[in-house]
């Protein structure tokens with residue numbers, strides 16, 4: 001027994017706290033047999049293996065779905081990630097995609113802007129759908145997987161699902177009109193639109209989907225049901241006055257800045273049984289904000305419709321239950337594209353618990369929210385961070401950390417640590433790439449708990465799946481680099497599964 005105040009002498013004395021011992025995790029192949037020194041860990045061990053604790057070296061595991069469903073650390077299966085560009089945010093989310101897919105969760109990247117996830121989804125044997133002018137489109141009037149599931153389920157449940165599908169179509173048409181007008185639609189126009197869509201649906205033979213030009217034809221013909229909601233009182237001029245603005249906006253979707261991306265048949269439907277889905281919108285130019293926003297909204301609507309359909313089928317006992325994980329990377333781009341978007345993302349994230357859906361949103365800084373047009377939009381965008389179950393921060397300048405600290409509660413040490421990760425790399429003497437000091441370092445915050453700083457070491461496979469420097473390979477090495485890339489991709493999924 002040591003004396004109460006510890007032993008006298010160099011290195012002796014009293015100690016208030018004992019650091020928890022480092023915990024390592026290994027597979028039974030790596031560490032077979034019984035390890036007698038099992039101990040509780042200071043770091044969470046449930047979920048996708050993310051990296052090592054920066055100070056103790058202990059393995060840290062986590063993802064919003066596992067922390068919500070199994071570990072009960074968080075009350076909402078969502079993750080919000082912030083950090084300067086190039087520090088490895090998308091790479092870490094790619095790792096979550098791979099880990100979650102291994103547990104049977106279906107990753108959905110509904111609007112990949114760069115693309116950051118297409119290679120991973122392809123390697124997982126998932127489905128890639130390209131959208132852009134001339135590259136492929138989504139028919140926004142197509143009830144998609146929900147419509148098909150409604151027919152398959154039948155009865156009262158099928159009718160309810162069909163009504164929900166109708167609401168979803170109405171919503172996405174209204175959203176696109178908001179984008180081309182750059183202001184929201186008013187109520188009475190929404191009722192006209194809803195009546196016209198109802199009429200159209202009844203007229204369309206089952207198994208086929210109407211197209212936007214069909215909707216325009218309904219407005220031109222003016223069936224009684226549509227006339228009734230315009231209060232035309234039998235006067236054709238009053239009817240035209242009521243529907244003309246709507247008509248014009250729909251023409252704007254057909255021929256205006258959105259091209260015909262949303263007006264023809266859906267080029268590739270989301271496969272309800274895919275292991276992962278990526279809707280690649282990277283061919284749409286960065287300056288093309290309206291089309292970007294519209295494509296994202298159409299992709300979410302279609303993707304979340306697929307999720308709803310999957311759950312409805314599982315409820316009816318027709319398919320096994322599946323969970324989903326959606327990713328919204330480069331969030332600032334759609335946020336800035338149109339004012340209605342914040343509302344849509346807001347609605348999406350409030351629903352995710354009921355939809356059996358985990359989600360990750362990634363952006364650079366809180367300033368992305370400040371740049372939005374209205375106070376209510378700004379408040380909603382900040383709400384994303386407040387409501388996220390899990391907040392992950394890569395390097396950010398001190399001032400921004402202070403600001404973030406007011407929302408998620410950060411200690412001085414945490415602020416100092418993360419700020420130090422935002423310093424630029426040194427000048428490499430030897431022509432090689434110098435790594436930014438914060439690359440692969442993240443602080444994970446959950447509620448009021450102390451943050452967990454981690455260091456992510458990526459494997460060669462991951463490096464090839466997500467190499468943002470691909471276009472900077474010197475020409476004399478390009479062929480070799482491309483061949484290596486293809487080899488890595490097939491290595492992950494030797495059975496092929498090339499759905500592109």
Ligand SMILES: Nc1ncnc2c1ncn2[C@@H]1O[C@H](COP(=O)(O)OP(=O)(O)O)[C@@H](O)[C@H]1O
Pocket residue numbers: 083084085086087088089090091092439440441456457458463466467468469
């Ligand atoms: N933990 C890591 N270790 C080494 N390199 C990494 C790590 N994470 C990412 N990288 C590399 O850094 C580059 C930028 O990563 P990326 O995930 O695109 O950053 P962000 O999404 O934060 O902008 C990529 O080329 C990637 O391969």
Ligand SMILES: [Mg+2]
Pocket residue numbers: 089090091116329
């Ligand atoms: Mg990124």
